[in-house]
Amino acid sequence: MAISSQVSAERVDETLRPIDLDDRGIEAMLEAADIPALVLALVHMTGDLGLIRGDIRPLMEFLNPDDGLTDEQRERVKAQAAAVLAQHRDAPGAFYMPSDAELREMLSFLVGKPVPDEYAEFLTSELSLHGEDPYAQPDVEAVSASQRANYRVLVIGAGMSGLLSAIRLKEAGIGFDVVEKNDDVGGTWHENTYPGCRVDSANHVYSYSFKPKDWPQHFSNQKVLKQYFSETADEYGLREHIEFQTEVLSARFDEGSGQWQVTTRNARGETSTRNADAIISAVGQLNQPQYPDLPGLDSFKGPAFHSARWQHQVDLSGKRIGVIGTGGSAFQFVPHIAELAESVSVFQRTAPWIVANEDYFKEVPTEKHWLLRHVPFYAKWFRFSMFWRTAEGLLEAVTADEGWNRPEESVGEANQMFRDALIENLEMQLGDRPDLLEKCTPDYPPGAKRALIDDGKYLASLKRDNVHLLTDSIDSITENGIRLKSGEEHEFDVLIYGTGFKASSFLHPMSITGLGDKDLQESWAGEPRAHKGVTIPGFPNFYCCYGPNTNIVVNGSIVFFSECEVRYILGCLALSMSNDGKALNVRRDVHDRYNEWIDEGNAGMSWGQSGVNTWYKNASGRITQNWPFTLLEFWQQTRAPDAEDFELV
Ligand code: NAP
Secondary structure (H helix, E strand, C coil), X not given: CCCCCEECHHHHCCCCCCCCCCHHHHHHHHCCCCHHHHHHHHHHHHCCHHHHCCXXXXXXXXXXXXXXXXXXXXXXXHHHXXXXXXXXXXXXXXXXXXXXXXXXXHHHHHHXXXXXXXXXXXXXXXXXXXXXXXXXXXXXXXXXXXHHHHCEXXXXXXXXXXXXXXXXXXXHCCEEEEECCCCCCCCHHHHCCXXXXXXXXXXXXXXXXXXXXXXXXXXXXXXXXXXXXXXXXXXXXXXXXXXXXXXXEEEEEECCCCXXXXXXXXXXXXXXXXXXXXXXXXXXXXXXXXXXXXXXXXXXXXXXXXXXXXXXXXXXXXXXXXXXXXXXXXXXXXXXXXXXXXXXXXXXXXXXXXXXXXXXXXECCHHHHHHHHHCCCHHHHHHHHHHHHHHCCCCHHHECCCCCCECCCECCHHHXXXXXXXXXXXXXHHXXXXXXXXXXXXXXCCCCCCCEEECCXXXXXXXXXXXXXXXXXXXXXXXXXXXXXXXXXXXXXXXXXXXXXXXXXXXXXXXXXXHHHCEHHHHHCCCCCXXXXXXXXCCCCEEECCCCCXXXXXXXXXXXXXXXXXXXXXXXXXXXXXXXXXXXXXXXXXXXXXXXXXXHHHHCEHHHHCCCCCCCECCCCCECCECCCCHXXXXXXXXXCCHHHXXXX
């Protein structure tokens, strides 16, 4: 086929490296290829759309790593790729860029079904084949450069969302400062340093769209992630804008000036007040440690600490350690401390669901790195394939069927199938330990609380002779350890609280005062809500990243959400600036309608149906954290603000 539309190698990807291997070397690398991504890379290298119109039709299912192709088909693709790459090595040529219709055909090939109309724009933009920026906010350009430069935004926090906000504000030429309570960037990846800490979203999607990385691990550890955010701060020249060790104590909206007056405290304990036209809160949801509400908490005489405040100076070797909690944090550190300690007793209140993933602890192999770096277009399609796999993810498997009535098991047919698969995995791993199997089998539907991802490491650690899983209720903390309601007392040298965070206490402990001297926490009265998770009536020009109901638990990556939120916030800032700097106050009726829709959505999900304890809910049982819909829906919701949703203050 003639190559009708061509671009040079440099335009494709400036980080792309020349092919540096002989034929045998190329063949060896191709053994690790993701075949659907490779086929699409081949289309660019050959211009041959026949490659996706023949018998090769991949399957794409979230939990199923198998692409559904036969060995013969895979070998055929690899052989063709080897020849094309060798040719490209010897005589580098131009690449084929498909028309819109052809691109849609390629997307459909990858996702294994025709791409629905409403998805086409979203997916094309996410793929960013021509290097376009999918989360840029074009509305900003309508505001004059001087107006942008004179506007002042204060960003609170220099974690994933705060850095992202700063990058976008800087690109847009909007004046901004960042305050960060810690002494470095990275947020959760700076604070959580417990052994075994790593991300549980695939790293190739847990990264900024504009800063893909050739990740060393499929699910990188804390050090790698911290490094990524540190490098980002350096690369984008953000550190000079960040005041470290500076904590926001309060922010008050001054109705006279239409500005926020923000009081901060620095490392020396000095307080000062500054003005800002707008505030972006990027303080995270899982930031303030939650200690267990148990009597005697202060009475324990040995070292005791929270997983997010790990005391590395405490030597755990040969110690008797008590761990409270079996959530995402404890399940990561327990296998590590079990290798050092004399004994580890894990106190479990609710058994977590565990989703198996054999790549969870694996390094990305050399072959995969080579493919990502050297095969033109492969990295783009590979990342996109990972994005798609998780775009809808397990939403269907955690959606309730009407009339389904098995509250301790499942909320619907798909959920029951999901449960059966998870139970099968538990039985496979704990079949030889019926005592553990019983304790580790949850009595609530999958998805009702956050599942853990593991390749068997945690369950294997529970089988160790020096690890004990206790499920009796705790009565209190004592001088020497933990007393159970049964009266039994367990003595420990060290206590570790893997008891999570004050997730529903959004923005705690800052004091935020809006219109009419209204305090935010009083106005919420324990029911945090926001419009699109971002704006709150009565708090003009106050914008949240990762605010109420923007947490995703079974689909996508939280970085995607932040990118959408920041694009929306920049649209709000542009709207405010183009209205003489007047502040935007979201309309109460718009906000309320939106929240009814969110509540209805959550009521139909596993987490909205089950009564199990979870940080997704507040004290009254409302789901305050989760987004119940698709990624597409959030992408559409947050493309740009609708001026009709706001009144000007
Ligand atoms: P968590 O999921 O909220 O787990 C807290 C644990 O402590 C639960 O097992 C809870 O029991 C238990 N607990 C709390 N108070 C207790 C009490 N008074 N008595 C007995 N048990 C008590 O907290 P987390 O493990 O820190 O994880 C929080 C979230 O952070 C995760 O869900 C995840 O979203 C994120 N995270 C992610 C990663 C990752 O990316 N890999 C790692 C760590 C954390 P109940 O279940 O009965 O409430």
